[in-house]
Amino acid sequence: MNEKDLDQILDEMQQQAPDPAALAAAQERVWAKLAAPAVCAEFRADYGRPNLSQARQQLLEDHLARCVECRRRLTPGPQPIALSPRPVRRFSVPKWVIAAGLAAIGLFAGRHQLDSLLAPAGPRATLESLSGPAYTLAGEPLAIGATLGEAQLLRTGLGARATLRLADGSTVEVNESSALAVRAAWSGQSIDLERGDIIVHAAKQRRGGLRVLTRDSVATVRGTIFTVSTGTAGSLVGVIEGSVGVNQPNAQTLLQPGERSASTATLERVSVKDAVAWSPRAPEYFTLLSELSRIEKQLTPVAERTEARLLTALPPGAVVYGALPNAGPTVNEAVALIEQRSNESPVLRNWWQSSQAAEIKQIVGRIRTLSPLLGEELVFALTREQAPLVLATVVTGREAAVRAALEPLGPLACAFTGGLLVISDSPAHLAQLLPRLGGGGQSPFAREIARHYQRGVVSLLGVDLQAMTPQEPANGMRYLFVDQRGGDTEMALSFNGPRTGLAAWLASPAAAASAEYVSADALFALSANTGSPRQMLDELTARLGLRSPGFADALSQSEAADLAAALGTDFTFALETPSLPVPGWILAIEAYRPELYADAIRRLAATFTLHEEQANGRTWYALRAPGQPFQFHWTFDRGYLVHGSDRARIERAIATRSSGFPLVRSAAFRQQLPAGGGLHHSGFVWVNPGFLSSLAALGPTPAAQKLLTTGEPLLVTMTGEAEQIRFASRTPLSSLLADMLVSQPANPVQRPNQQP
Helix, strand or coil: HHHHHHHHHHHHHHCCCHHHHHHHHHHHHHHHHHHHHHHHHHHHHCCCCCCCHHHHHHHHHHHHHHCCCHHHHHHCCCCCCCCCCCCCCCCCCCCHHHHHHEEEEEEECCHHHHHHCCCCCCCEEEEEEECCCCEECCCCCCCCCCCECCCCCCEEEEEEEEEEEEECEEEEEEHHHHHHHHCCCCCEEEEEEEEEEEEEECCCCCCCCCCEEECCCCEEEEEEEEEEEEECCCEEEEEECCCCEEECEEEEEEEECCCCEHHHHHHCCCCCCHHCCCCCCCCCCCHHHHHHHHHHHHCCCCCCCCCCCCHHHCCCEEEEEEECCCCCHHHHHHHHHHHHHHHHCHHHHHHHHCCCCCCHHHHHHHHHHHHHHHEEEEEEEEEECCCCCEEECCCCCCHHHHHHHHHHHCCCCEECCCCEEECCHHHHHHHHHHHHCCCCCCCCCHHHHHHHHHHHEEEEEEEHHHHCCCCHHHEEEEEEEEECCEEEEEEEEEEECCCHHHCCCCCCCCCHHHHHHCCCCCCCEEEECCCCCHHHHHHHHHCCCCCCHHHHHHHHHHHHHHHHHHEEEEEEEEEECCCCCCCCCCEHHHCCHHHHHHHHHHHCCCCEEEEEECCCEEEEEECCCCCCCCEEEEEECCCCCEEEEEEHHHHHHHHHHHHHHCCCHHHHHHCCCCCCCCCCEEEEEEEEEEHHHHHHCCCCCCHHHHHHHHCCCCCEEEEEECCCCEEEEECCCHHHHHHHHHHHCCCCCCCCCCCC
């Protein structure tokens, strides 16, 4: 019988209804067996036993329900049977609990209304200054001194500028053709920006925060300077000073000075400078950045420390170690310089006397009070159990003064032991850490920290990457250290053994000539020595998922071998000064056999047109895509394949090397070289923010030009060693951020009737 016939028979059997008489007879036979005297005797013996299992109890109850004789003998009388009576738990809810629950639900549902009802009385904002027309929603004209009530709309006309002072002391600059309303609540004030642009100088909030709401963004602050714009293209939030929390569709972020967040992709290219260009106070913002940058450069360098005196107190299980110098002397010097420069700069003087600087002065005051009581170094550590720890030595007999100075900083848990100040975030963590102090002073992580001190440090951050997670870090990474010594900042990434994978791309330091094709005016340059071109090609195709059958057919083993044999290990890519609106680029690669490279490109370029010609004593190649503007040119010069966006760009690159005045020999480049970096490097990254800013159509004000002249290029050198990679730079990160803020291309949109 095959499976098909069997399935058919089973289906027919399932569809047949059983004979009622046969079914009743079967039930009687089963019940007769269950109701046999032996079975009844077993159930009667079980009746009343207190330790019956749940399954046996259920069988007993079922038997009594069916067996009349057992039920008559065991439960005489008309009362219903009660087998192993179970206590019934009665739960009564007090009426006050029900009332409290209903009240809580009501409060939660009406929390927003309650928040508004508790708002302070009085006007929400006062019009402090006005140039041009401003109206209410009903069309009533507004004048200086006018007040706005709760949710009362303010509209500015074409060419108008206005300044509002909110009830909490914040000021709001309002651009032309803008509309906004101010609302108050117990949790703080909010600005509903219907359209247009504003710049908010937020005062320090006593409770809650100041919020700016648009159709698709919410910005929340406690005390800072920021800008918000909204229109048909979306909303943009940018920060000038302080930090701002921004909530936008599918994004929630915390912005720092110079950063901005856009609610739509259309506004991604709009810079903070574009957003504030309309303000009459825009030059003040750039002047302020320029003054602070100058003061930073005048500060006396902090002395390096070569002994880790607090390292012996490190607890076991530490995975993060940070060390900072006692900031008191530097803070005192910075305050003196600010006050000195304030006599010459009205902008800096106004800022130093403003409410925005009041919070900074409070922090400075606390540092100046606490600094003389502590030693030369403060150490921060974090254990594997996420217990934070701060360590510092204390001047003998000044423990009470230290405790008093720490009180304004909030609920910190602190203790004094053996001349040390020990601080943690909670009493529980402090109690956990105190008995363990010194248990990690001889760990491998501590010994690695001590080696960094031997070279001298100003500040130090170390992370034990391997101990932070139970899983082995990618590529065998072990430690990450960021050191600051003198004017240099150095980052070292070490590994458990020789570098592998992507980390092995960077070769050991060696002399390189590919960077000599880059001019001193380059916008950007990346130069490196690679360990093996073939390994780099294999790793790159694997990482990018290009090992598909189609790509494997295009890049055969012989072609990959030809490319690897043709190329050396030294290469440089650069963006050069633009002869057109689009910057040109060059790529110089060391080449051992250029003919193999050209042949491999011919075989790979199935969908491209490869043009070859002789000119000026050289063989020139051009790779073109049919119907596309893309062109890829290259030629061979003194051991290097020089590629470029056009032939003229390549000729200038070759002339740069021949002239002997490339980027790497310029004064600007050599001034940025980190000290103690050795004779050679494995590579470098160069960014020229000053030149980038000169390309931007800033319509530069004198203040902006002054700031740009103080900008410095960024140079980061890379050094590959057997089991680590080191990065070093002399450029302060704060200066780089300031340059980025003002180097964005300006593209202010003028209205048809607006005066330039």
